Amino acid sequence: MNMEKKALEALLSIAESIYDQLKNGEIPEVKISTRTKYNIEFNEESEVWVYGDRTSTRTAKTLKGAYMMLRMAYVMGFIKDQLRINKSSTLRELYYISENWGPAKFDDQSDSDRLIEDLEILTAFQREHFHIRPEEDGATVIGPVRIREETRRGVREIHCQDDVGEGGYQIPVNVDKLEFVDHDAKFVIAIETGGMRDRLVENGFDEKFNAIIVHLKGQPARSTRRLLKRLNTELDLPVVVFTDGDPWSYRIYASVAYGSIKSAHLSEYLATPSAMFVGIRPTDIVKYKLPSDKLTEQDIKALNAILTDPRFDTDFWKAEVKLQLDLKKKSEQQALAKYGLDYVTDVYLPERLTELGVLKA
């Protein structure tokens, strides 16, 4: 509760600053870190990408800035009331609640989500401290690890292989309420698509290789990334990321390993700098002669954007992205099924994981 109190204080100090500026006849403004790839820098100590020194000023002189501050005032008021009566709400609920706010109403949930992120950056607290939750995204874990979770119906201990069905254990919103009891795992494999995650589970990959299989479900939620980070740092398990072979999937890997641009203020809390990329690499498309699709114009744009993204400024990524632009092709994880359903677990992954040093030859 103490954290919540501090978070609320930080929040109200922003409100005070706007109030004081208005009172002094100054045009209110709020300075906030610029949230683009040009304003993230590598933090040597934590080995993740965080926001740099660049800030943008939102001023009430402009209509956009005035609306942002008005909405911010409403959201701060809402959070204050919610914390006072010890309730919580989801990002989506917040968006719907704004329906009653007249001109301060949000046009789109992405706007209200973004404003909550702004408040996180301004206060250096997390939305959980404001009692704002994301939607359950249903990402799951399966593997030889026993966890202890505080639920509304008391404390539960769950073994993520023995006590769960094929669907696995569902990652809760607040991962920090979990405790790892014990485990037999050698590594963690985070997988982009549901189809591939199910393939590995059906083929018994977790049992055979003592792997913890985490489903990313596309761009992973904060809770999923936080879980990976905790498995990595607390249990000292290597983390590998297995995605499709296209620019959007590389960004998924980047947000796990380096931190995302949108929430770089939380990189130190969410990113797993040691996470390794398994594939599908453009090299794999050639090496394994994978069935592929042609790159679309957006793909090419995204690949070129990656070339200027500081997070991807490594020899490995430059070479892979350039190769892909030459090939003009992309492949999905499940393209490996060309060689049979067991190929991925019997051949591809053992080969790649040995190369990465996760499996010993």
Next chain:
Amino acid sequence: MSSEHKEISIAEFFEKNKHILGYSNPSKALITCVREAVDNSLDACEEAGILPDILVKITRVSENTFRIVVEDNGPGIDREHVPRVFGKLLYGSRFHAIKQSRGQQGIGISSAVLYAQITTGKPAVVTSKVEGGKAYRFEIMIDTKKNEPEILREEDVEWYSPHGTRIELEVRGSYVRERKQSVLEYLKETSVVNPHAKITFISPDGEVFEFDRVSDVPPEPPKEIKPHPHGIEIGTLMAMLKTTKARDLKNFLKGEFVRVGDKISEEILQKAGLSPDLSPSSLTREDAEKLVNAFRETDLLPPPIDCLSPIGSQLIMKSLMQEYSPEFVYAVTRKPKVHSGHPFLVEAGIAYGGSLREDKVSVLRFANKIPLLYQQSGCALTQAIVSVNWKNYGLQQSKNELPVAPMVILVHVASTNVPYVSESKEAVSTVPEIIDEAKLALQECGRKLKEYLDRKVSIQKKKKKEEELMKILPLLAEKISEVVEKEKVDPEKVIARIMGKVYISRAVNGNKAVVEISNFSNSRKRLRIYEMCDGGINGNRTAKWDVEVNPGETERIEYEFSGKHVNSRPLVEGIEKELVAGAEVVNYEYGEEGT
């Protein structure tokens, strides 16, 4: 030769072919008669450097007969010239002169006299007076067989005017009102391109229309030039060869043409294979043809251009402004160019919006400052307008049509030889050089229009944004006060700062008060502040202070008072209400000295 063939005089020919000269129907005939007289007046004034003051009066004689009076303050005409100027076709001072003038062929006014004579049988009555001379009056008809003037009466008269000419004609015609093709429209358009002219028109209904001058400077009279070899036709050349005083061909070329010197004349003659020593009058038709071909093959400087007299972009804009009260006006005068040896230049102007409301573009076409009222679609100037892509400039337009906008488009071509479609001077032929120039001029106008329209849109957008901001900021102030649980904050000063106003506030502490005047505008302000207290301020019930505040600065007035303020907010004088926030604007005695 058949005995039925006989020579017909020019006058007889025109009698039978009235339409060629613009008399094809009664309403057009009336306009043409007025036009010929007014054009002559304008030309005469221009040559003499006089600011024209022209009276046009039309009275109805019978249902389809009208009496036209056109009176000017021009230089007047020498007595011996009058009969032939008005009573002989193809007589004129300008026929062989190469310069820009309204009349060119010397048939204009005499054709009107002839038309009057044919339709009513009445002679033309001409009164004229040259400066320092006596006024005289002629009654003239044309002997159509001989194409010679017939003087019915000649007398000295008293005339109040120091100099000028007056012509009266009685013609069959029809008077139309307020149509694109009418005497009124013709005079209106004439006034637009002759900003130095004052024209008064009294209509058959007794209405008086005055078109005042916008400029007091008479246009520079155009200079005469000799023909340019590239613009000469074989017939003209042969006539020139016959009448020249030059002894030999070389001197003929040097003396009778522009841009021909020793070297060039030798070059031409060499190309033509003719000896420089030949006598000009000895040349045959074949020789003349060789000469014309040699002209074409020789590179020559274009003709000099001071023979042209443009209206000028500034005057076009002024005239359009005066005539149409638009919200935007622009005009451009292009540099002179040459079409088949004749110098020409194009001017274009547009007037947009304002009093022009109808979404129909009016086209004003002019050639040598004469309005062209007929054959709009067949005219090169119209073709230039429709060939411009007005969509680029933010207007609607269907392919090959005029744009749709509340707009007037003016195009003027000035030339020593305007290539008219016909003798009646109703439209300009589609000469590519002219169309190109007109297009370039119009495109420049279009670009300026677009700049204006874009600016207008962005100002409107900005205004809308500001209005919205003014609604949002009080909401922000209210909500933020609620969140921090403090006294409601007044956003007025912030709004004043954003809007660039003067913000005036009063803070009270016990019996002391401070009035602050913050100037957020970008100009220095002089104001008078009043405060009133029932217990008095410095011994008076009302106190006043004169203050000057520089942009971006704040002035403070401190005073002690007793009792209560009578005025809830400070009172201010010497500034517009829209420019102040936080105080009431009053109007006592300050003001005149304040601004």
